Amino acid sequence: MTTTPSFAIPGGSIPALGYGTGPMTGGMSADAVLTALKIGYRHIDTGRKYGTEHLVGEAIAASGLPRGDIFVTTKVSHENLRPADFARSVEESLKALRLDYVDLMMVHWPNPDIPLDVVMSALAKTKRDGVARHIGVANFNTTLLDQAIRLCDEPLSVLQAEYHPYLDQTKLLAAVRRHGLAFVAYCPLARGRMFSDVVLGDIAAAHGKGIAQVALRWLIQQNVVPIPFSSKPERIADNFNIFDFTLSDDEMKRIAALKRPDGRIANPVERVSGGWD
Numbered sequence: 001m002t003t004t005p006s007f008a009i010p011g012g013s014i015p016a017l018g019y020g021t022g023p024m025t026g027g028m029s030a031d032a033v034l035t036a037l038k039i040g041y042r043h044i045d046t047g048r049k050y051g052t053e054h055l056v057g058e059a060i061a062a063s064g065l066p067r068g069d070i071f072v073t074t075k076v077s078h079e080n081l082r083p084a085d086f087a088r089s090v091e092e093s094l095k096a097l098r099l100d101y102v103d104l105m106m107v108h109w110p111n112p113d114i115p116l117d118v119v120m121s122a123l124a125k126t127k128r129d130g131v132a133r134h135i136g137v138a139n140f141n142t143t144l145l146d147q148a149i150r151l152c153d154e155p156l157s158v159l160q161a162e163y164h165p166y167l168d169q170t171k172l173l174a175a176v177r178r179h180g181l182a183f184v185a186y187c188p189l190a191r192g193r194m195f196s197d198v199v200l201g202d203i204a205a206a207h208g209k210g211i212a213q214v215a216l217r218w219l220i221q222q223n224v225v226p227i228p229f230s231s232k233p234e235r236i237a238d239n240f241n242i243f244d245f246t247l248s249d250d251e252m253k254r255i256a257a258l259k260r261p262d263g264r265i266a267n268p269v270e271r272v273s274g275g276w277d
């Protein structure tokens with residue numbers, strides 16, 4: 001396989017696997033993004049807050065790939081959701097990325113201090129103006145997602161949230177499906193916390209795969225789009241090599257049973273009034 005399959009989203013499609021460029025663990029470089037593009041990743045996730053958009057822009061330019069072949073996501077940070085700040089953030093993102101549009105523009109986190117209708121109209125404008133082909137929200141719970149969809153004049157295509165075998169996202173996933181959106185999973189490798197897991201290790205051994213590959217495959221088989229980060233070329237390649245095996249129903253269930261009450265990693269809960277579900 002040279003590139004990934006895609007999942008349908010309202011008004012188009014999204015590559016089923018992306019490369020994350022907002023690591024809390026460090027090690028991001030334009031070379032790493034270029035490696036991902038050479039391996040076959042066609043979906044790159046960034047955000048204004050990460051300070052990595054210029055590296056993504058550099059790598060895309062160096063790859064020589066046609067613009068239309070790459071799905072690029074960026075995000076507006078929670079402190080920039082008022083209309084003038086929002087517009088400025090979008091402009092800065094496009095400049096850093098060296099692009100005249102992104103494939104997906106997202107609200108990075110909700111902000112209870114800014115009315116949601118104001119935020120959603122700033123987001124909708126990016127789609128209407130053609131600087132975003134699709135729009136979406138990240139770190140919204142089910143209540144906020146329902147409100148966002150109701151308040152937005154343009155259709156949302158994607159919700160992005162933390163999801164991996166240690167975190168139960170049953171409710172949020174059901175809401176995303178009910179609305180016909182795609183679920184993009186961040187921290188799909190639980191930032192490295194699962195690598196000594198015995199159950200994942202057994203299943204990985206049975207398929208001749210690694211734990212990271214099994215964790216990513218588990219998401220893909222739920223039609224969820226993982227966006228793993230690695231700074232290391234061999235791991236970037238391993239994380240891509242997940243389309244040649246299938247987990248059984250029993251294996252899918254055994255992995256789902258690994259959920260833990262303390263499984264969440266990204267945790268500024270004060271921004272999500274009403275809790276995570």
Ligand SMILES: NC(=O)c1ccc[n+]([C@@H]2O[C@H](COP(=O)([O-])OP(=O)(O)OC[C@H]3O[C@@H](n4cnc5c(N)ncnc54)[C@H](OP(=O)(O)O)[C@@H]3O)[C@@H](O)[C@H]2O)c1
Pocket residue numbers: 019020021022023024025027045046108138139160161185186187188189190191192195210212213227228229230231232235236238239266
């Ligand atoms: N919307 C949001 O609020 C939000 C929040 C967090 C993250 N994100 C997005 O999601 C992306 C992914 O999340 P993340 O970077 O936090 O965590 P992650 O992808 O779950 O884990 C990354 C960590 O796993 C290690 N790793 C990667 N592949 C591996 C493999 N095959 N074997 C062993 N170790 C491996 C990496 O280390 P090495 O570099 O040493 O390989 C790195 O430390 C981010 O880059 C960002 O784009 C979005």
